[in-house]
Amino acid sequence: MSLSGVDSFYGDSHVLHGVGFALRPGRLLALLGRNGAGKTTCLATIMGFLRPRRGEIRLYGERISGLSPEAICRRGVGLVPQGRRVFRSLTVRENLAVAARGRGPWTVERVFELFPRLRERHGQLAGSLSGGEQQMLAIGRALMGNPRVLLMDEPSEGLAPQIVAEVGRIIGRLNAEGLSIVLVEQNVKMTLGLAHDVVIINTGAVVFEGPVEEARRDEARLAQHLGVF
Numbered sequence: 001m002s003l004s005g006v007d008s009f010y011g012d013s014h015v016l017h018g019v020g021f022a023l024r025p026g027r028l029l030a031l032l033g034r035n036g037a038g039k040t041t042c043l044a045t046i047m048g049f050l051r052p053r054r055g056e057i058r059l060y061g062e063r064i065s066g067l068s069p070e071a072i073c074r075r076g077v078g079l080v081p082q083g084r085r086v087f088r089s090l091t092v093r094e095n096l097a098v099a100a101r102g103r104g105p106w107t108v109e110r111v112f113e114l115f116p117r118l119r120e121r122h123g124q125l126a127g128s129l130s131g132g133e134q135q136m137l138a139i140g141r142a143l144m145g146n147p148r149v150l151l152m153d154e155p156s157e158g159l160a161p162q163i164v165a166e167v168g169r170i171i172g173r174l175n176a177e178g179l180s181i182v183l184v185e186q187n188v189k190m191t192l193g194l195a196h197d198v199v200i201i202n203t204g205a206v207v208f209e210g211p212v213e214e215a216r217r218d219e220a221r222l223a224q225h226l227g228v229f
């Protein structure tokens with residue numbers, strides 16, 4: 001998937017300025033930046049919730065910018081949204097079942113193999129789950145759409161360190177199984193441990209794109225754009 005020269009607006013407010021980067025198949029790309037840098041806006045633009053005014057987004061060669069969110073989802077882009085957004089008054093199993101889409105390996109059973117905790121709680125209302133369990137459910141729900149590319153918006157937000165490590169392991173495993181992932185995170189340490197490639201955005205523009213080794217070597221730049229971590 002690639003973005004080139006993408007400009008996005010909320011009304012008159014110009015938020016993304018010529019954003020371009022490429023996610024290669026099977027890679028994990030970390031999208032980093034300070035609060036308000038435009039990371040969530042980038043994901044919203046890829047998903048089609050915001051239509052870019054300039055530039056284009058391609059998925060395996062096909063132009064997807066300008067399509068509806070449903071059409072983009074059907075072409076294989078999945079989203080784990082910030083704040084999880086599970087259906088609180090549906091059970092765990094129902095949350096997964098309603099998200100089933102497309103052809104591919106993902107079934108409720110397979111999600112339960114990935115997250116045994118969800119199997120244990122399959123009949124429970126999602127609103128009664130812990131934060132970590134809701135995050136697992138949000139990931140499972142996105143997988144039920146059989147995505148080729150998974151966008152994840154701050155999956156570690158508000159979770160205890162032990163649960164963050166567990167979620168990190170799952171993300172690494174999904175990627176190792178071949179899923180291409182864009183990971184937006186404030187947890188820079190965890191993210192650099194998982195990523196192949198890093199993109200840093202600052203006030204809506206890309207200020208760094210390169211392999212994770214290069215990002216690690218340039219700690220001064222990371223500190224400049226991300227603050228102390």
Ligand SMILES: Nc1ncnc2c1ncn2[C@@H]1O[C@H](COP(=O)(O)OP(=O)(O)OP(=O)(O)O)[C@@H](O)[C@H]1O
Nearest residue numbers: 010013015033034035036037038039040041042082
């Ligand atoms: N719905 C909206 N309407 C108008 N402006 C918005 C809207 N959502 C975000 N913005 C603005 O767009 C800019 C980028 O926000 P965005 O949420 O993409 O940043 P972010 O990097 O994801 O930050 P965070 O880490 O806080 O989620 C910010 O200046 C924000 O105030």
